[in-house]
Amino acid sequence: MRCQKALSCLSAQCDDTLSEQQRRELAAHLEECASCRREAFYFSEIKGQTGRLDNVRTRIDFNLRLKSRINTWEAEQARPVEPSLWQTLAGYPARIGEFAHALSGILYGPRRYALVGVASLLLAAAVWTGYTTNGFIVGGQSYTSQVAEIAPVDMVTARAYLVDQESAAEAGFGYLASGISLVDHASPRTEPNYVMPTVPAEQMSAQVIF
Amino acid sequence: METQKQIDHDLMRRIQRDDFTAFDKLVDRYKDRLVNVLFRMLNDRNEAEDLVQDTFLRVYKHRQDYDFTYCLSTWIYTIALNLAKNELRRKKKFKFFSIFDMQENGVELKDNKPGPQSLKMVLDKAIAKLPTKYKTAFVLRDVDQMSYDEVAQVLGVPLGTVKSRVNRARAILKDELRPKLEERRALSKGSLVPVRTM
Ligand SMILES: [Zn+2]
Numbered sequence: 001m002r003c004q005k006a007l008s009c010l011s012a013q014c015d016d017t018l019s020e021q022q023r024r025e026l027a028a029h030l031e032e033c034a035s036c037r038r039e040a041f042y043f044s045e046i047k048g049q050t051g052r053l054d055n056v057r058t059r060i061d062f063n064l065r066l067k068s069r070i071n072t073w074e075a076e077q078a079r080p081v082e083p084s085l086w087q088t089l090a091g092y093p094a095r096i097g098e099f100a101h102a103l104s105g106i107l108y109g110p111r112r113y114a115l116v117g118v119a120s121l122l123l124a125a126a127v128w129t130g131y132t133t134n135g136f137i138v139g140g141q142s143y144t145s146q147v148a149e150i151a152p153v154d155m156v157t158a159r160a161y162l163v164d165q166e167s168a169a170e171a172g173f174g175y176l177a178s179g180i181s182l183v184d185h186a187s188p189r190t191e192p193n194y195v196m197p198t199v200p201a202e203q204m205s206a207q208v209i210f
Numbered sequence: 211m212e213t214q215k216q217i218d219h220d221l222m223r224r225i226q227r228d229d230f231t232a233f234d235k236l237v238d239r240y241k242d243r244l245v246n247v248l249f250r251m252l253n254d255r256n257e258a259e260d261l262v263q264d265t266f267l268r269v270y271k272h273r274q275d276y277d278f279t280y281c282l283s284t285w286i287y288t289i290a291l292n293l294a295k296n297e298l299r300r301k302k303k304f305k306f307f308s309i310f311d312m313q314e315n316g317v318e319l320k321d322n323k324p325g326p327q328s329l330k331m332v333l334d335k336a337i338a339k340l341p342t343k344y345k346t347a348f349v350l351r352d353v354d355q356m357s358y359d360e361v362a363q364v365l366g367v368p369l370g371t372v373k374s375r376v377n378r379a380r381a382i383l384k385d386e387l388r389p390k391l392e393e394r395r396a397l398s399k400g401s402l403v404p405v406r407t408m
């Protein structure tokens with residue numbers, strides 16, 4: 001056996017995976033070659049020292065922390081999937097026209113269509129940007145898109161309505177006065193899904209007056 | 211070997227029936243080995259432990275997807291090593307910004323200890339510096355003491371590739387540690403007078 005061949009066997013020798021014949025040949029070579037003998041010593045030292053390195057262990061509360069993470073995940077799984085207002089509005093851009101039409105039809109008639117369209121776009125944009133204090137003024141009254149509470153029932157059928165004091169009171173929802181609510185159009189004014197209470201005009205970051 | 215696989219599979223069947231005690235047992239079987247392997251890969255004990263947590267969380271989440279034709283240990287190790295590789299890739303990307311973090315994380319290796327470094331310390335540092343693909347094969351084989359076949363399954367590469375990667379890693383370490391190893395060899399031959407220990 002030559003040095004090159006002997007050196008290529010050293011790693012396998014550490015693993016004890018040499019054949020009987022290779023083992024004998026290597027042993028014979030190491031007997032007479034000091035240089036390879038030195039390399040063999042290095043390999044076996046590396047192998048031995050690696051086996052004696054300090055092992056890291058998990059902390060004592062490992063299982064407890066894992067259990068708590070699993071509980072959190074399982075609780076998330078159990079909760080019904082509720083689309084956020086953002087998702088719903090983002091997913092139904094085609095409904096903006098309908099939304100605008102509903103607003104204009106209730107309060108001002110078709111001539112105001114475009115303007116109310118802009119208002120509803122602003123509302124959508126305001127909600128889109130994260131329920132901040134965007135708002136707008138319609139007919140001298142102020143409205144805001146600041147969402148106090150989100151409790152969606154069925155956003156697929158949701159539509160927007162402007163609710164004035166009288167009609168809100170009429171419908172038995174006094175607290176909706178001067179607000180904007182997105183309600184389930186299947187049962188309008190009886191099951192409000194979204195309630196957006198008014199805020200003072202100075203808190204608004206966007207206004208549309210018409 | 212077969213029995214270990216059998217134990218794992220029995221546990222997994224129970225875990226699939228939402229038996230959390232079985233899951234706890236499985237975690238106990240592998241957590242320390244995994245954290246040790248990932249620590250060697252990442253050089254950061256906290257990160258290693260976080261990723262082992264993530265590994266088991268994934269095992270639990272996907273327990274119904276487990277394919278019993280494979281070794282459970284292979285599946286768990288594959289998840290853990292993929293997480294570690296992602297982490298290393300992410301670190302590499304932000305290396306420029308995190309030099310200080312890395313120094314801080316390196317504290318785990320106690321390389322700032324004054325005085326002469328022991329062979330063990332030098333070896334610790336040399337392993338940490340190995341290129342990832344050699345380090346992975348080396349850590350699984352020589353630190354975790356897996357068989358070559360198991361390493362090949364976990365890494366999804368041919369047996370020959372694993373052997374050559376482990377050899378390469380050992381050769382790099384050997385060259386890196388040459389001065390220390392030489393000291394030791396001389397000592398073992400008695401050409402240096404060793405300090406007598408009690
Ligand atoms: Zn030789």
